[in-house]
Each structure stands twice: as structure tokens, then as C-alpha cells.
Amino acid sequence: MSTESKWLSAVSAFLAPRAPDAPGAAELRASDADRERVIKVLADAVTDGRLTPPEHEERVERAYAARTLGELAALTTDLLPPESQPFNMDGRPVTAFFRTESRAGRWVVPSQVPVTSLGGRVTMDLCEALLQSRRVVVQLAVMAGTVTLIVPEGVRIVTAPSARVGSLRNEVRLPPGATGYGPDAPVIELAGFVFGGKVIARSPRRPRKGLFRRP
Template sequence: MRAADTDRIQVAQLLTDAAASGKLGVTEYEQRLTRAYAAETYDELDRLSADLPGAVTRGRGGPCRPAPSSVLLAILSGFERRGRWNVPKKLTTFALWGGGVVDLRYADFTAHEVEIRAYSVMGGQTILVPPEVNLDVQGRAVMGSFDHHIDGNGSPGAPCVRITGLSLWGSVAVKRKKRKGS
């Protein structure tokens, strides 16, 4: 039977749990994660997670319940979202005379498609994405910068992150970056 996006996300979260607890090394984690996002059947997903604690037969396409929409603000200050956290389907970031970092490398995706709206006014922010994630960057800049030329392509079936927004006398940097240890 064909696997659904929600099944791939569940296996990705299980793999992340295993990597976080030291049961998988970073290289093996990234290899399995890439294969999980590309998996088309339940059997493929089950083979990737069968040796891990907490592995169960997939829920078979249950409804996707993305994390609630969030807003990150930096007004004369800063924000950081790093480490293990649940990426919502919609995330808005705003930096006014401040800065911020959104690091998706160790995060759990709760939706197959994620929309990040990034706004910088005389401030700056950086969005870090892992190598397997697909990107669609559509932001605009006025007397500032908004990255559009990101190296590399994501993996087939991996989550897609759409980044839109505006940079006015500021910057929005989008960078593809490997996880530490890989």
C-alpha cells in the first residue's frame, strides 16, 4: 500500500528521536531520513524504522495535525528557534532593529508543506535548512537583501518550505547547512 505524507513525517520523527538519543549516528540518520521522505510504500517505511525503539506499524495515512501557527518577534532584540522543536505549517518572523535565527536542521516537521513569512526592517534574520528539505523562496528586498540563490536541491518527497516576505533596509538570509557531525 502507498504511504501518505503523514506516515513519512511520523517515521522522520521516530528517526529524529533515535538520533537524539544516540541510537543512530548523524550520517546514518540523514541517510535513513532521505530514504524515508522518498518512500512510497508502508513496507519501505517499516524497514527503515523496524530496529528502533517505539517502531510500530504506521497509522496508515491518518490526518495530519500540524503544530499551531506561530509568530517570532525581534523588536530591538532577538529571537532564536534552534534544536528540537515542532515546525508549524505557518510561521511568521519579524525583525525590527533586531535579529533572529530559525534553524530547521534538527526540527520536527508536522506538515509536508511549510510556509515561512519573513519580514526584516533595519534588522536581519537567518533561516537554516537541512540538505534534504525542498525550498521555494519568493521574498522581496527594498534597499536590503533577501536570499534567492540557495545551493543544492532537496530530496524527493521531503518537506517543502516556502519562504516569502519583505526585507526593508535589512536582510533575510536563507542557507542550506548540514547537521553537525555529518
């Protein structure tokens, strides 16, 4: 890790509020969808010879019996590189020093996410993410950088009273037919500071409806 990256990580860690005791990503309960993601990877691995049929059968049994994400993750660590794993449990701060950094897919989002950008671009896509808390604090340390948050419709974007966010563009939509936020709507709270940069929050594009659709 370069000196600049170490410095950025240190700034993020210093600025981030201390999280209350909470289960780690590996301790979170796995869903049926998480198990199916892992089983698909195992199926591909036995097809191309990375696993033998007995190994595949044994791992599939373990996948169905797994209760936590950590138990599932152990089944694919030797089959795919970190960036291609069925889900990402990397809880490190997000840093971008004159470069582009992104988090997307099925990743575990802690209750506090330190984000540091110096002249860089950070994109965090939470549409398939697993939130450890219904309220996620994004602790910003941004100078001349851009942070883009892509979140599902109906997620509330708020700014902490002590935050210094010079430019915020909130384009997050409500779900079709909704007139306001639900009482249990997830909240993304922006804290920290943004100097000479901007934060963009938006919903993903809705799929286009074709001209000819079957009933």
C-alpha cells in the same frame, strides 16, 4: 509582554495566511527517536533524585506506549524548564524587537511561521526540526532586521510571487552527488516583506574530515 512585543505579534498574526485545518503539534505522531529523547531525560532525573525508581519505571512505560508528541511532552514538563525540553512545541510567532531570537533543536514547525523583526536578528535552525508540512511558508514582516534560516541540504528556498524581499542570500547546498532537487524535497516559501534588512538561507557546515582516518 511589552507594548512593542504585543505590536510585533499582532503584525505577524495579521500578515500570516490562515492555515488549513491540520493536526496540532501535540497530536503529531511520535517517532522512536522522540521516545528515546524523553527516556534519556527520565534516566537523568532518576539518577539525580528528581524521580524515584517507581516513578521512573512508570514514566518509561508510558514513554514506550506514547503515540503522540503531546503524550511524550507530559512526561518531562515537571523535570526541565521549557527551553530544555526534549522538543519544543511552541507555535507562537517569532518576534525580535532590537534583540536576538532563535528557534533550534527538535521543534515542531507549523505550515505557516510568522516572523517579525524590527532591527532584530532571527535565526531558525530546521536541521533537527519536525515539519508539519513538506511546504513551510515563512511569513516575513521585517524592517532593518536579519533573518537566518539554517536548513538541511536539498531543501528548496522559493519566494512567493507577492513577496517583497529586498535582499535574499540563498546558500543552501544540494546533497553530495545530487544534480537537482528531488520531487519530494521540502520547500521553504518566503512571503511578506523585508525592508532595509536581509534574509540568509544556508546549510549547516559539513563536518571536517580528519587527516588520519581509520578505514
